[in-house]
Amino acid sequence: LKGEKSAVAGAQTMEKLTEYKDATSYNNYYEFGTDKGDPVKNAGTLKTRPWTVEVEGLVKKPGKYGIDDLIKLSAQEERIYRLRCVEGWSMVIPWVGYSLAELIKRVEPHGNAKYVEFVTLADPKTMPFVGSRVLDWPYTEGLRMDEAMHPLTLLSFGMYGEVLPNQNGAPVRIVVPWKYGFKSAKSIVKIRFVEKEPGTAWNKAAAQEYGFYSNVNPDVDHPRWSQATERRIGDGSGLFAKRHKTLLFNGYEAQVGQLYAGMDLKKFY
Amino acid sequence: MNKLLLHPAAKPLVFVLCLLPFAWLAYGAFTDGLGANPAEHLIRSTGDWTLRFICIVLAVTPLRVMTRTNALARFRRMLGLFAYFYVVVHLLSYSLFDMGFDIPAIAKDIAKRPFILVGFTAFVLLTPLAATSFNRAIKALGAKRWQTLHKLVYGIAGLGLLHFFWMRAGKNNFAEVFVYAAIVATLLGWRVWNSARNRKAPRAVPTGRVQLSK
Numbered sequence: 364l365k366g367e368k369s370a371v372a373g374a375q376t377m378e379k380l381t382e383y384k385d386a387t388s389y390n391n392y393y394e395f396g397t398d399k400g401d402p403v404k405n406a407g408t409l410k411t412r413p414w415t416v417e418v419e420g421l422v423k424k425p426g427k428y429g430i431d432d433l434i435k436l437s438a439q440e441e442r443i444y445r446l447r448c449v450e451g452w453s454m455v456i457p458w459v460g461y462s463l464a465e466l467i468k469r470v471e472p473h474g475n476a477k478y479v480e481f482v483t484l485a486d487p488k489t490m491p492f493v494g495s496r497v498l499d500w501p502y503t504e505g506l507r508m509d510e511a512m513h514p515l516t517l518l519s520f521g522m523y524g525e526v527l528p529n530q531n532g533a534p535v536r537i538v539v540p541w542k543y544g545f546k547s548a549k550s551i552v553k554i555r556f557v558e559k560e561p562g563t564a565w566n567k568a569a570a571q572e573y574g575f576y577s578n579v580n581p582d583v584d585h586p587r588w589s590q591a592t593e594r595r596i597g598d599g600s601g602l603f604a605k606r607h608k609t610l611l612f613n614g615y616e617a618q619v620g621q622l623y624a625g626m627d628l629k630k631f632y
Numbered sequence: 633m634n635k636l637l638l639h640p641a642a643k644p645l646v647f648v649l650c651l652l653p654f655a656w657l658a659y660g661a662f663t664d665g666l667g668a669n670p671a672e673h674l675i676r677s678t679g680d681w682t683l684r685f686i687c688i689v690l691a692v693t694p695l696r697v698m699t700r701t702n703a704l705a706r707f708r709r710m711l712g713l714f715a716y717f718y719v720v721v722h723l724l725s726y727s728l729f730d731m732g733f734d735i736p737a738i739a740k741d742i743a744k745r746p747f748i749l750v751g752f753t754a755f756v757l758l759t760p761l762a763a764t765s766f767n768r769a770i771k772a773l774g775a776k777r778w779q780t781l782h783k784l785v786y787g788i789a790g791l792g793l794l795h796f797f798w799m800r801a802g803k804n805n806f807a808e809v810f811v812y813a814a815i816v817a818t819l820l821g822w823r824v825w826n827s828a829r830n831r832k833a834p835r836a837v838p839t840g841r842v843q844l845s846k
Binding site for chain 2: 385388389397399400452496497498568569584587588589594596597601602603604605606
């Protein structure tokens with residue numbers, strides 16, 4: 364899956380790419396197991412065709428999109444984003460997709476649609492850990508409308524010039540580069556426009572640890588660890604790799620800072 | 633069995649076996665074989681092995697009594713010291729690879745994060761046990777006091793489990809924690825049951841005796 368170099372501001376970081384091998388074998392995708400080596404082992408069972416994404420809720424044009432129609436909805440772009448996991452590690456990944464805003468504009472949300480909720484696949488037949496009590500399935504995530512409309516918010520179908528590997532959220536996922544990785548829902552089956560802030564999987568599991576916003580922020584620690592620094596996966600020096608300083612909004616402050624003007628980021632973590 | 637355990641090669645063999653996980657990790661570290669996040673792998677694995685050795689050393693006495701293989705007691709000290717060895721490597725890995733040996737930052741981190749504080753406390757409590765594991769220390773303390781001191785290991789096992797539980801709590805992923813907890817509970821439960829039985833029928837089976845082996 365090829366994409367043209369994106370012209371969106373912030374979409375072309377010059378940092379060294381994480382190796383494909385690391386980006387596709389060190390994953391959090393709990394439907395396939397809680398160990399980071401599990402998804403690559405177990406996600407082979409995921410069936411990505413046929414696949415439909417249902418758009419519903421407060422929109423003028425709700426509908427069902429077959430995955431191949433959804434891919435063709437707008438021109439594919441390549442975007443090189445930093446990915447910061449809430450656990451304190453990070454990667455640099457070339458994603459392929461288009462701004463979620465392209466889809467949102469086409470379905471014409473009503474004025475009272477304030478949030479977008481993403482519902483992901485929870486199929487116990489193909490996902491061995493759905494049914495475990497780790498999370499409340501299906502995994503759901505959400506964004507405020509202005510976050511969802513931001514050009515950096517990507518509806519992604521591929522990475523490294525290929526279609527998404529199953530363990531990375533095939534066939535379609537969200538990538539929100541200024542938020543912790545878990546905000547970027549994988550294998551999406553429903554996009555719902557709602558008026559009230561939707562519940563999200565990790566917030567429901569541990570509200571004091573994972574807030575709705577979950578913007579990358581070095582000054583707001585996770586209750587059990589500091590978020591001031593991060594380990595860049597596979598940056599060459601192996602065991603002795605120096606930790607990097609974590610940047611506010613994962614370094615995308617110039618692009619997204621205004622979304623949170625006046626908000627107490629410690630309160631809305 | 634007793635004869636086999638008393639063989640002169642038995643202790644060196646067990647020593648090498650206990651060192652294998654460390655050797656395997658060290659080999660992985662030097663050959664880039666620890667996966668995408670080698671530091672995390674090293675820290676977690678050495679933590680796992682600490683817990684495993686605590687379980688192993690706690691199993692020595694129940695096994696010895698149940699199977700009447702007194703020679704097992706010869707290995708208890710070495711197994712306990714290996715638990716300490718792995719916790720030292722665990723702490724050093726965290727200090728070096730996570731914190732870059734920044735001592736003030738480490739002190740702050742320990743104070744701030746309850747699960748690290750609990751783990752660190754367990755390490756601190758295990759230190760006097762390791763330090764008094766040689767025969768002269770046992771003689772100097774007197775067997776009774778030595779034994780009382782070394783009963784600390786029951787509490788340390790609990791702290792180690794709590795440390796692990798808390799580490800996994802954020803991910804709601806307790807399956808492995810419960811396995812270790814069940815093992816420790818069984819081993820400690822056996823002690824309670826056994827001492828109650830001994831009180832009823834004294835001298836039935838000797839247990840918990842300090843073994844002064846050379």
